[in-house]
Amino acid sequence: MTAATVPGIDDAPTTNARLLSWVREVAELTRPDRIVWCDGSDAEWDRVTSQLVEAGTFVKLDEAKKPNSFWAASDPNDVARVEERTFICSVDEADAGVTNNWMAPAEMKSIMTELYRGCMAGRTMYVIPFCMGPITAEKPMLGVEITDSEYVVASMKIMTRMGASVLPLFDGPAGDDFVPALHSVGAPLEPGQQDVPWPCNETKYIVHFPEERLIWSYGSGYGGNALLGKKCYSLRIASAMARDEGWLAEHMLILKLISPEDKTYYVAAAFPSACGKTNLAMLEPTIPGWKVETLGDDIAWMRFGEDGRLYAVNPEYGFFGVAPGTNWKTNPNAMRTIERGNSLFTNVALTDDGDIWWEGMENEPSHATSWKGKDWTPADGEAGEPSSHPNSRYCTPMSQCPVLAPEWDDPKGVPISAIFFGGRRKETIPLVTESRDWQHGTFMGATLSSEKTAAATGGLGQVRRDPMAMLPFIGYNVGDYFQHWINVGKGADADKLPKIFYVNWFRRGEDGRFLWPGFGENSRVLKWAIERLEGKAAAVETAIGYVPTAEAIDMQGLDTPIEDVEAALKVDVEEWKTEIPLIEEWFDKIGAKLPTSMRDELEALKLRLGV
Ligand SMILES: C=CCn1c(=O)c2[nH]c(Cc3ccc(NC(C)=O)cc3)nc2n(CCCC)c1=O
Ligand SMILES: [Mn+2]
Numbered sequence: 001m002t003a004a005t006v007p008g009i010d011d012a013p014t015t016n017a018r019l020l021s022w023v024r025e026v027a028e029l030t031r032p033d034r035i036v037w038c039d040g041s042d043a044e045w046d047r048v049t050s051q052l053v054e055a056g057t058f059v060k061l062d063e064a065k066k067p068n069s070f071w072a073a074s075d076p077n078d079v080a081r082v083e084e085r086t087f088i089c090s091v092d093e094a095d096a097g098v099t100n101n102w103m104a105p106a107e108m109k110s111i112m113t114e115l116y117r118g119c120m121a122g123r124t125m126y127v128i129p130f131c132m133g134p135i136t137a138e139k140p141m142l143g144v145e146i147t148d149s150e151y152v153v154a155s156m157k158i159m160t161r162m163g164a165s166v167l168p169l170f171d172g173p174a175g176d177d178f179v180p181a182l183h184s185v186g187a188p189l190e191p192g193q194q195d196v197p198w199p200c201n202e203t204k205y206i207v208h209f210p211e212e213r214l215i216w217s218y219g220s221g222y223g224g225n226a227l228l229g230k231k232c233y234s235l236r237i238a239s240a241m242a243r244d245e246g247w248l249a250e251h252m253l254i255l256k257l258i259s260p261e262d263k264t265y266y267v268a269a270a271f272p273s274a275c276g277k278t279n280l281a282m283l284e285p286t287i288p289g290w291k292v293e294t295l296g297d298d299i300a301w302m303r304f305g306e307d308g309r310l311y312a313v314n315p316e317y318g319f320f321g322v323a324p325g326t327n328w329k330t331n332p333n334a335m336r337t338i339e340r341g342n343s344l345f346t347n348v349a350l351t352d353d354g355d356i357w358w359e360g361m362e363n364e365p366s367h368a369t370s371w372k373g374k375d376w377t378p379a380d381g382e383a384g385e386p387s388s389h390p391n392s393r394y395c396t397p398m399s400q401c402p403v404l405a406p407e408w409d410d411p412k413g414v415p416i417s418a419i420f421f422g423g424r425r426k427e428t429i430p431l432v433t434e435s436r437d438w439q440h441g442t443f444m445g446a447t448l449s450s451e452k453t454a455a456a457t458g459g460l461g462q463v464r465r466d467p468m469a470m471l472p473f474i475g476y477n478v479g480d481y482f483q484h485w486i487n488v489g490k491g492a493d494a495d496k497l498p499k500i501f502y503v504n505w506f507r508r509g510e511d512g513r514f515l516w517p518g519f520g521e522n523s524r525v526l527k528w529a530i531e532r533l534e535g536k537a538a539a540v541e542t543a544i545g546y547v548p549t550a551e552a553i554d555m556q557g558l559d560t561p562i563e564d565v566e567a568a569l570k571v572d573v574e575e576w577k578t579e580i581p582l583i584e585e586w587f588d589k590i591g592a593k594l595p596t597s598m599r600d601e602l603e604a605l606k607l608r609l610g611v
Contacts, residue, residue: 002028003024003025003027003028004024006027006032006033006034006035006125007033007034007035008034008035008036008037008125009023009024009027009035011035011036011037012037013037013039013164013167014129014167014170014171014175015171016170016171016175016178018175018176018178019129019144019170019175019178022144022146022180023035023127023146026116026125026146026182027125029113029116029117030116030117030118030119030120030125030148030184031117031118031119031120031121032120032121032123032124032125032148033120033121033122033123033124034124034125035124035125035126035127036124036125036126036127037127038126038127038128038129038153038156038162038163039163039164039167040157040162040163040164040165041163041164044153044157044163045154045157048150048153048154049070049150049154051150052070052072052150052151052154053070055150055195055197056197057072057073057150057151057197057198058070058071058072058344059071059072059350059354060354061345061354061355061356062353062354062355065353065354065355066338066339066341066343066355066356067340067341067342068341068342069338069341069342069343069344069345070154070343070344070345071345071348071350071356072151072344072345072346072347073197073198073346073347073371073372073373074198074200074221074222074346074347075196075198075200075221076372077200077202078198078200078220078221078222079222079347079389079391080222080224080391081206081222081223081224081225081231081472082204082206082220082225083472084101085101085204085205085206085219085220086100086101086206086207086225086472087100087101087102087103087108087205087206087207087208088100088101088102088208088210088236088475088476089102089103089104089105089108089207089208089209089210090102090105090209090210090211090476091105091211094477094593095210095476095477095480096476096477097474097476097477097478097479097480097590097593098478098589098590098591099471099474099478099590100474100476105209105212108205108207108209108216109216111205112205112207112216112218115186115201115203115205115218115219116182116184116216116218118188119148119184119186119187119188119218120148120184120188121188121189121190122188122189122190122191122193122195123148123187123188123189124148124150125146125147125148126145126146126147126148126149126150126152126153127144127146128144128145128146128147128152128153128156128162128163129142129143129144129162129163129166129167129170129178130142130143130144130145130156130160130161130162130163130166130229131143131160131161131162131166131169132160132161132229132233132234132238132315132316133301133313133314133315133411134161134313134409134410134411135161135165135166135169136409136411137313137411138411139174140166140169140174141174141179141238141301141315142166142169142170142174142175142177142178142179143160143178143179143180143181143228143229143233144178144179144180144181145181145182145183145228145229146180146181146182146183147183147184147226148183148184148185149183149184149185149199149221149226151198151221151226152183152221152226152227154344155223155226155227155320155344155395156227156229158317158318158342158343158344158395158396158397159227159229159230159316159317159318159320159395160229160316160317160318161317177213179213179214179215179233179237180213180214180215181214181215181217181228181229181232181233182215182216182217183217183218183226183228184217184218184219185199185200185201185219185220185221185226186199186200186201186203186204186218186219187199187200187201198221199221200219200220200221200222201218201219201220202219203218203219204218204219204220204225205217205218205219206220206225206232208232208236208237208475210236210237210240210475210476211240213237213240213241215228215232215233215237217232222346223320223346223393223395227320229315229316230298230299230316230320231472231473234249234299234301234315234316235249235250235251235299235470235473235474235475236473236474236475237475238301238315238475239470239473239474239475239476239481240475240476242301242484243476243480243481243484246304246487246488246491247301247302247303247304248300248301248302248303248310248484248485248488249299249300249301250268250270250299250300250301250302250468250470251270251298251299251468251469251470251473252268252269252270252296252298252299252300252312252419252469253268253269253271253277253278253280253281253294253296253297253298253300254266254267254268254281254294254295254296254300254312254314254414254416255267255269255280255281255283255292255293255294255295256292256293256294256295256405256407256414257290257291257292257526257530258290258291258292258293259289259290259527259530260288260289260290265417265418265530265533266295266312266414266415266416266417267416267417267418267419267420267526267529268300268302268312268416268418268419268420268498269281269419269420269421269422269503270419270420270421270422270445270448270468270469270470271421271422271423271450271469272423272424272448272450272466272469272471273322274322274325274390274424275422275423275424275450275505275506276325276330276505276518276519277297277298278297278298278319278321278322278326278331278334279326279330279331279334279519280522281294281296281297282294282297282331282333282334282401282403283519283520283522283523283526284332284333284520285520285523285526286520286521286523286524286557286558287523287524287527287554287556287557288556288557290523290526290527291403292403292523292526293403293404293405293406294333294398294401294403294404294405294408295312295314295404295405295407295408295414296314296316296398296408297319297321298316298319298320299314299315299316300312300313300314300416301313301314301315301413302413302416303413304491304492305412305413305415307415307496308492308493308496309415309416309496310415310416310492310496310497310498311412311413311414311415311416312413312414312416313410313411313413313414314398314408316398317397317398318395318396318397318398319334319337319394319395319396319398319401320393320394320395321334321393321394321396322390322391322392322393323345323347323348323358323388323392323393323394324358324359324360324386324388324390324392325359325360326358326360326361326394327360327361327362328362329519330360330519333401333402333403334394334396334401336400336401336402337396337397337398337400337401337402338394338396338400340400342396342397342400343394343395343396343397344394344395344396345392345393345394345395346392346393346395347371347388347389347391347392347393348371348387348388348389348392348394349365349368349369349370349371349376349387349388350368350369351365351368351369352365352367352368352369357387357388358387358388358392359381359386359387359388364378364381366378368387370385370386370387370388371386371387371388371389371392416498417498417499417530417533418498418499418500418501418529418530418533419441419498419499419500419501420500420501420502420503420529421441421444421445421448421468421469421500421501421502421503422448422502422503422504422505423448423449423450423451423466423469423504424450424451424504424505424506425449425450425451425463425504425506425507426451426506426507426508427507427508427575428572428575428576428578428579429449429502429504429507430504430507430544430547430568430569430570430571431503431504431505431507431515431516431525431565431568431569432501432502432503432504432525432528432529432547432548432569433501433502433503433542433544433545433546433547434499434500434501434529434532434539434545434546434547435499435500435501435502435545435546436545436546437494438486438489438492438494438497438500439486439489439597439601440500440545440601441499441500441501442482442485442486442489442500442597442598442601443598443601443602443605444500444502444545445467445468445485445500446467446468446482446485446598447465447467447583447586448465448466448467448468448469448502449463449464449465449466449582450463450464450466450469451463451464451506452464463582465586467481467482468481468485477593478590478593479590479591479592479593479594479595480593482594482595482598483593483595486595486597499529499532499533501529502545503522503525505518505522506518507567507568509564509567515564515565515567515568516560516564516565516568517558517560521558521560524553524554524555524558525553527554528548528552528553528554532546537552538551538552539552542571543571543573543576543605543608543609543610544571544576544605544608547569547571548569549566549569550562550565550566550569553565553569573609573610576609577609577611580602580605580606580609580611583602584602587599587602
């Protein structure tokens with residue numbers, strides 16, 4: 001059987017020659033039993049979700065509790081991004097840099113071609129045309145994911161604009177530049193062989209060929225590895241595009257802040273995973289009269305507008321959020337979004353009455369089915385067996401978010417007034433620090449540090465450098481990435497650039513208690529930052545940047561003792577002196593491609609600290 005005879009090969013709803021020949025080539029190699037061109041319709045959703053229920057991958061939730069929603073359990077060995085199996089296969093190794101795994105493109109292609117050979121036997125090859133960002137953009141950012149996973153088809157309908165709505169674009173000028181993204185779970189089926197609920201392969205490769213704008217993924221069915229429009233396209237490939245074309249593809253939320261005087265400000269913020277980034281994106285401010293609306297919780301593409309300001313769009317169409325810790329206190333808007341249904345829940349607990357539950361959510365069930373498909377009770381939780389995996393996810397349509405900003409789909413994007421970098425540090429780093437200028441702000445982002453989280457496999461709790469929270473997502477050399485940020489600043493009108501701030505919600509006192517109440521109270525920090533932009537708020541110039549005194553923070557209604565706020569804001573020169581060698585170690589690791597201006601910023605910091 002050649003590709004030409006695969007059922008579905010001629011159902012192509014497009015005349016895009018490049019796409020047709022790529023689909024034929026892949027079908028030739030992977031040998032699927034049939035080809036389905038995805039149209040993103042509700043009928044298609046019903047087909048693939050029913051098939052997943054059939055296969056035992058999905059359990060349909062109670063219609064009254066979560067309409068049109070499903071619980072899914074992955075293979076316990078396929079639960080997170082696999083950073084050690086993620087590669088940037090640039091032509092030159094130097095372009096991958098020290099923070100990426102690299103292999104020569106030709107070698108990687110020969111290895112993966114053999115893995116792909118016949119890998120879709122017994123399966124359906126789905127062709128998913130999608131668009132990252134508004135389809136009305138001047139230059140729609142198109143991609144096509146080929147996959148043999150129904151789970152991916154269902155998830156991509158939530159996370160991207162996909163199917164019939166984007167197809168016409170493939171027959172227009174943007175159609176020539178679509179990013180091909182090939183995915184297989186790597187589990188061919190022999191005739192008559194019974195499938196498993198979560199097919200995957202012990203051998204996993206998540207590979208990017210940046211110069212070709214090409215993505216090859218094999219062996220994992222899990223979100224970050226398999227939904228290729230997200231981390232693979234919108235960050236790793238897009239960051240290489242952005243470097244070449246003079247824009248920014250960043251791991252940032254986008255939120256809209258509305259003051260009591262009805263003034264609007266847009267903020268982008270980068271935090272490593274599990275730092276509460278989605279909670280900030282959907283914040284319920286505690287200070288009267290202030291409102292937050294959401295534009296995105298994970299990725300921001302920022303381009304200069306005619307007025308010289310940076311305009312951000314969110315390339316995604318849904319939220320793929322960390323479930324544990326999400327509840328009616330920490331993120332009521334996320335809870336309201338998922339309550340509306342049309343969502344997928346992976347590696348969370350299934351309650352006996354057909355709903356989902358996870359650690360931190362209200363109303364702990366006395367019995368449930370754990371993410372491993374086993375009986376679970378709170379006693380198991382106490383015995384260290386959580387009901388849900390720490391990296392379990394909800395996948396839900398953005399359009400259902402009650403505080404979604406009306407301009408969420410505006411192809412122009414929104415003008416960014418402030419950029420926040422932040423990490424999870426129990427000491428040294430103050431609650432909020434304003435940068436001296438763009439270059440100093442770039443240094444803050446470049447030296448961002450955070451305690452490790454569950455989103456990636458590996459140790460929990462220790463501090464790691466995570467520049468701009470992009471460490472796992474930079475599609476090229478990290479030193480060149482910093483240089484690109486510096487170049488963006490140089491090419492712009494200084495007073496049109498967003499002001500850069502650094503925040504840390506997680507500082508603890510001697511007794512180990514959190515000094516700052518966080519969550520909705522973070523609106524007080526956002527307010528201070530906005531007032532700084534307006535020249536209305538006070539700050540003290542310190543060795544590390546401009547830091548508010550506790551008095552400069554709006555404390556009305558806050559029952560946190562002012563001593564705690566002062567401790568949260570303290571710049572302890574001695575502590576910072578211990579930070580310097582850690583930064584030097586990080587800069588030495590980057591080596592020759594580290595921009596001299598970053599070295600200069602470090603030397604200037606040492607001077608200001610009296611090191
Ligand atoms: C917009 C909110 C950002 N944010 C925070 O600002 C934040 N702060 C903290 C630490 C903290 C935890 C509990 C309390 N207080 C009580 C009463 O439990 C205070 C601070 N945790 C936080 N979290 C949860 C992090 C894990 C995902 C968080 O998301
Ligand atoms: Mn993320």
